[in-house]
C-alpha cells in the first residue's frame with residue numbers, strides 16, 4: 421500500500437472563500453467495513469476521496485484496493501490515503517489543512533463491543549476524544565463554516581431498548597463502554613459548533629436514524 425500526500429487539487433485555494441463547487445471528502449475509518457462502502461459511493465458520485473489510515477505491519481487496505489485506478493501499484497484515480505491516527509491531534513490538523521475537505525466523514529472507531537470492555541480507555545480515546553480532535557482540527561483550520569461533518573454512531577446507544585422500534589426520541593440505554601462512549605460524542609458537536617453542519621447517524625445495519 422502506498423499512502424500518498426496528494427494535495428494538488430484538494431489544496432486549491434477557494435474562490436472568494438467558497439468551497440461548495442468542490443467535492444472533496446475526507447473519510448476516517450476508510451479501511452473499515454462502512455468506510456470502504458462509503459468511499460466507493462463517494463467515488464461513484466465524482467468525489468475526490470481522501471482516507472486516513474493507520475500504519476500497520478500487515479496489509480489493512482484489502483477492502484479498498486479495488487478503488488485505486490491501478491490496484492497493483494496502489495496508485496491513481498481519485499482516492500488518496502494519508503497515514504494518521506485518531507489519537508494524534510497534530511496529524512489530523514495537518515491532513516485537514518492540506519486536504520481542505522468540503523465534507524468529513526468520521527467512521528474511525530474501535531467498534532467492537534466486547535473489546536470495548538477489555539480496552540475501555542483506548543476505546544474512549546479513539547472514539548470519543550478522537551471525535552473531539554477532529555472537531556478541534558476543523559476549527560484550527562478555520563473550516564467550521566465551510567465543511568460538512570458526519571459522525572457515525574451506533575444502535576448500541578439503545579443497548580437495553582426502551583421501545584421498539586427506536587426513533588429519534590427513544591431514550592438511550594447503553595450497556596457497554598462502546599455504547600456509552602457513542603452517547604458522549606453524539607452530543608459533543610452540538611456543544612462545540614453551533615454552526616457546523618453535522619448530521620449524526622446511528623447505524624442500524626444500514627437503516628439510518630438522523631439526528
Ligand SMILES: Nc1nc2c(ncn2[C@@H]2O[C@H](COP(=O)(O)OP(=O)(O)O[C@H]3O[C@H](CO)[C@@H](O)[C@H](O)[C@@H]3O)[C@@H](O)[C@H]2O)c(=O)[nH]1
Pocket residue numbers: 448449450451452453454455472473474504505506507526527528529530531532546572573574623624625
Ligand atoms: N485513522 C484511524 N483509523 C482508526 C483508528 N482506530 C480505528 N480506526 C479505523 O476505524 C475503522 C473501523 O472499521 P470497522 O472496525 O470495520 O468498523 P465498522 O463496522 O466500519 O464501524 C463503523 O460503523 C459502526 C456502525 O455500523 C460505527 O458504530 C463505528 O463507529 C464505525 O463508524 C477501521 O478502518 C479502523 O482501522 C485510529 O486511531 N485512526
